[in-house]
Amino acid sequence: MILELDCGNSFIKWRVLRADAVTPVDGGVVSSDNDLLVSLDAEKFQLKKCRLVSVRTSDETDSLVARLVAAFGVSVVRAVPTREMAGVKNGYEDFERLGLDRWLALLGGYHLAAGACLVLDFGTAITADFVAADGAHLGGFICPGMPLMRNQLRTHTRRIRYDDTAAERAHESLAPGRATVEAVERGCMLMLRGFVLTQLELARQYWGQDFVVFLTGGDANLVSGVVPDARVVPDLVFVGLAMACPLS
Numbered sequence: 001m002i003l004e005l006d007c008g009n010s011f012i013k014w015r016v017l018r019a020d021a022v023t024p025v026d027g028g029v030v031s032s033d034n035d036l037l038v039s040l041d042a043e044k045f046q047l048k049k050c051r052l053v054s055v056r057t058s059d060e061t062d063s064l065v066a067r068l069v070a071a072f073g074v075s076v077v078r079a080v081p082t083r084e085m086a087g088v089k090n091g092y093e094d095f096e097r098l099g100l101d102r103w104l105a106l107l108g109g110y111h112l113a114a115g116a117c118l119v120l121d122f123g124t125a126i127t128a129d130f131v132a133a134d135g136a137h138l139g140g141f142i143c144p145g146m147p148l149m150r151n152q153l154r155t156h157t158r159r160i161r162y163d164d165t166a167a168e169r170a171h172e173s174l175a176p177g178r179a180t181v182e183a184v185e186r187g188c189m190l191m192l193r194g195f196v197l198t199q200l201e202l203a204r205q206y207w208g209q210d211f212v213v214f215l216t217g218g219d220a221n222l223v224s225g226v227v228p229d230a231r232v233v234p235d236l237v238f239v240g241l242a243m244a245c246p247l248s
């Protein structure tokens with residue numbers, strides 16, 4: 001079986017495929033290397049190969065790879081930056097600086113859309129990437145994700161304090177907040193939605209109506225209502241990972 005990993009700044013997303021490299025068997029989201037090893041061990045998969053993408057430091061990624069090799073004897077292939085792949089041209093001045101999760105998600109998006117696309121990823125950070133119909137990556141935008149926005153306010157103010165249950169309840173409406181938790185949660189939500197609407201506007205300026213919007217990342221559901229036509233593809237990074245790291 002094949003293990004696929006997407007190591008983000010907050011969570012590791014994992015997925016196990018059959019040896020055909022197509023059929024998913026199981027998957028999950030874990031917050032540490034340890035938890036990953038426990039999940040995989042407990043499930044008793046016959047892992048032979050692993051492909052992964054990481055936006056963590058090389059040291060962190062090396063250490064995880066070493067543990068996977070020691071625990072399961074897998075051979076590991078890592079996604080690496082490329083200037084051009086599958087008809088897509090990396091738009092960064094320094095192509096190696098583009099986050100690999102962004103690169104894979106936009107490769108996956110362009111492949112699925114077979115045309116112009118806007119890829120929005122809602123993780124620790126929120127990212128937007130624009131790929132034109134001819135495969136030119138025009139670049140993108142990065143801003144803080146929902147957890148970062150709310151935690152910045154909690155950390156850098158003295159009187160913004162509330163718990164997660166209250167936060168969840170606050171999202172039942174977007175009316176002006178009548179309590180701190182509502183004011184903050186709804187304020188951050190409106191920033192997030194405003195960001196998304198601005199990206200859509202920009203895409204329309206470039207391409208009219210002729211583009212596909214993809215939503216991915218752990219918090220994609222927060223905005224799916226704002227973009228009813230968008231395709232919510234939680235495993236978009238894995239689509240790109242399979243393209244960038246074919247297993248022979």
Ligand SMILES: Nc1ncnc2c1ncn2[C@@H]1O[C@H](COP(=O)(O)OP(=O)(O)O)[C@@H](O)[C@H]1O
Nearest residue numbers: 008009010011029122123124125147217218219
């Ligand atoms: N099962 C889950 N476990 C953890 N976080 C989740 C889960 N489902 C949704 N989320 C949301 O996803 C966000 C993290 O998104 P993710 O794409 O995993 O980030 P990153 O790639 O930066 O690690 C969290 O802030 C949380 O709100």
Ligand SMILES: CC(C)(COP(=O)(O)O)[C@@H](O)C(=O)NCCC(=O)O
Nearest residue numbers: 008009010055097098099123124125
């Ligand atoms: C923008 C990111 C922090 C997003 O990471 P994530 O929220 O998925 O954990 C990551 O793609 C990254 O570290 N990129 C390098 C900088 C860049 O893309 O310009």
Ligand SMILES: [K+]
Nearest residue numbers: 008101123217
């Ligand atoms: K991500």
